[in-house]
Amino acid sequence: MLDSVRIVLVNTSHPGNIGAAARAMKNMGLSRLVLVDPERFPDPEARARAAGADDVLQQAQVVTTLEEAIADCVLVMGTSARDRRIPWPVLDPRESAGKVLDQLAELPAAPIALVFGREDSGLTSDELQRCQYHVHIPSNPDFSSLNLAAAVQVLSYELRMAQLAREGLPTKMHKVETTAIHNEIPATAEELEHFYAHLEQVLVEIGFHDPQKPRQLMPRLRRLYGRTGLNRMEINILRGILTETQKAVGVQAAGERRS
Amino acid sequence: MLDSVRIVLVNTSHPGNIGAAARAMKNMGLSRLVLVDPERFPDPEARARAAGADDVLQQAQVVTTLEEAIADCVLVMGTSARDRRIPWPVLDPRESAGKVLDQLAELPAAPIALVFGREDSGLTSDELQRCQYHVHIPSNPDFSSLNLAAAVQVLSYELRMAQLAREGLPTKMHKVETTAIHNEIPATAEELEHFYAHLEQVLVEIGFHDPQKPRQLMPRLRRLYGRTGLNRMEINILRGILTETQKAVGVQAAGERRS
Known part of the structure; x- marks a missing residue:
């Protein structure tokens, strides 16, 4: 169901992050990776950190520009950590996943892109302006920059949670009802x-x-x-x-x- | 507010994962890291991957057993990827964060532990039995094992989302209302x-x-x-x-x- 969703990594410096992103994607049921002008790819470090998500790396598409990566997409979202001079429609990761699932419900085969920027500087203003929405992962204002693969993990996780909810599937293996005891000192x-x-x-x-x-x-x-x-x-x-x-x-x- | 929540990593093999976990924690506003019998710590690789979360690493407590790590905790949750022979109360990451916030609302200073196992084999049955709840990150059944720091990222992210919601704070920098156009072919x-x-x-x-x-x-x-x-x-x-x-x-x- 998430086959129409591609993860686009722009100008990634460290191949280890590409591998870790591929692993995070596969863990969450995503498979389409597009790399815009990566510094080193393919690379043994990417493969090591993919830890078995080799298929995602092997099928990864390498392109020269962001335009190529998103040309056929009907919905493009870009991650952004910084506040912008011009406010843009900003979604948190949960809202972003909801919007992706809404779009997939209408047109399941129409491509959607989630775009992630450089490790040190994110996406440029020009790149962000090519995205209909910006996605902001709520983070500590004093230490706001997530590792690239960690950001891919969070957005992919929200997509999986949203997908399971839409399909009426459980988000965990099994459930036992619990009873909370209130207004008491809990045992250590x-x-x-x-x-x-x-x-x-x-x-x-x-x-x-x-x-x-x-x-x-x-x-x-x-x-x-x-x-x-x-x-x-x-x-x-x-x-x-x-x-x-x-x-x-x-x-x-x-x-x-x-x- | 999340100062009472500690992240406990059991018997971690790769110091890079400890560093990446510290970074994920600090990104999400967590600071208390407890390491049970780590293979290599402190280590330059941990520091490199922490990418500035040095304070979390420096204040990390190193102990010998899981018992020491959780002795004073009123709520202990352990992450588990595998299905268990004996079913246990299982929460997804969002429910886990809700329960942590409930507990903090009652007793803000009472310690709470989120426990993460080894990179290759997770937590043992004995360790899992010391946890009141198991937390399962919904993952691809064919490729279910997340990177350790990625798992810390997901649970910490849900804690931050839950905390912001309880405090009535926005989960993103700003918001512009959007209008969806339905039943139409969206432009590429x-x-x-x-x-x-x-x-x-x-x-x-x-x-x-x-x-x-x-x-x-x-x-x-x-x-x-x-x-x-x-x-x-x-x-x-x-x-x-x-x-x-x-x-x-x-x-x-x-x-x-x-x-």
Whole structure:
């Protein structure tokens, strides 16, 4: 479905970034990469950082100008980190993905370009003016310049999220409903670990659990308790129960010995 | 506001990934990095890839075990690419950010950990069981393993988006309202360029535009037309107007010469 979307990298300096961008694209289900006048390509570093997305690199189209890269596109968006003297329609990555999916819904085969500039200086004003929209990744104003492949990752991720939503597909493998406990002091990981250790000990003591034949008992219990978001009071209650169980088992054992 | 959120990287092999993760964090307004038993750290490669996020690296805490890294945390989430034999509460990155912000709203100072595993094998089952939630980045099932720093980028980006939304802050620098034109064949970039060239020519011919003193006229016009999302029919109309203008100017000029 995202086959009509091309990622256009303009004048990239570091081949490693081209490879990392190809990997990010393939991770998110994109495949069309267009390189405008790259400094070094193909290059072993691109291939190494692609980490298996070799097909994206092999099919990458290399052109001389941005014009060639976007000539047939019906929607062109350019990433921009800087504020501009002339304000332009600016989208955040989520809105950008929404607009791309809207366009694909109308004309699935019509090409769309997401354009990314140079590592050090981004896109020129002239290049940005060839884009209908600018996409701004919300970033720390004091440290706003993302790595090129990181920017490709964010926009590609939003495209995948939008695509899954439109197709009614889940955004994750499976889901277990969770219940939040409010207005309580949540237990820390350390408190939880003490509880799990105590629980396991008691389960062994009562003969329910054999660490030699664990049958995934503890993982299942961890999942159960982890999911509920235990608070400190509840941990205290549970550990109180465990302590009382230990006492009772001791009494029972003592009683059995007596009988 | 995100000061209570720590990024925990477990047993990282490549120092470049630590640096790239630090950069992604700082870009998104995060600062607390905890490294569990990294193979090489500190390292010049980490510093190079941090690209200015040296402060995040310098303040990074190095510990021996995951337990130490998360002991005081009230919420621990671990990233997981694989399907698990035992299902666990799984969140997508957006839900994960929502849950983190919920927790921060209740107890702003209580530490929260987002845990990332090894480059090649992720987190072990034991490590994942220490997390209340697993976070799954929706990825291509045939190529699902993201680069470590790319995964940090995605989760950090969602945190920043969620934070800006909660604080009522804009996710981008400025916004111009856009109007979509539906059920029409959109113009291609090439058709737009031909139109802009034609327009500029006519503006010169009618004496409105002096390319030597451009006063940002063309960028402003490009912005205006770019924003509207011109379709092919409209382009034809506009170019028809331009052609007729040229004819009329020719007639007028001829008329002036006659008078």
